[in-house]
Amino acid sequence: MRGTEYRIQAVNKSGKPVQRVIYASSFLGAREKASEFAKSLGLANISIRKKKNFCRFLDIVFLGY
Numbered sequence: 001m002r003g004t005e006y007r008i009q010a011v012n013k014s015g016k017p018v019q020r021v022i023y024a025s026s027f028l029g030a031r032e033k034a035s036e037f038a039k040s041l042g043l044a045n046i047s048i049r050k051k052k053n054f055c056r057f058l059d060i061v062f063l064g065y
Contacts, residue, residue, distance in 0.1 A: 005051035006030040010043035018043060021051060 003023040008030075010018045020037065024030035030048055038046050 003029070006034075007049050007051045008034045008037065009047040009049075010034075010038055011045045013042050 003025040006022050006024055006027070008018075008020045008022060012018050018041070022030060022033050022037070024033055027048070027050070034046055034048050037043070
């Protein structure tokens with residue numbers, strides 16, 4: 001099992017936003033992986049959120065399914 005998807009958002013040294021998706025078994029595991037990733041690339045202002053799929057919700061709201 002590869003775990004749950006987590007979306008990482010951060011800011012690089014140039015001030016541009018960076019977004020990545022990682023897989024971890026828990027939120028704490030995702031936070032550890034994100035901090036390692038941020039240190040290797042010099043990222044700041046790290047945000048970690050469990051990734052959600054909004055496509056089906058948009059189909060229901062806009063298309064009336």
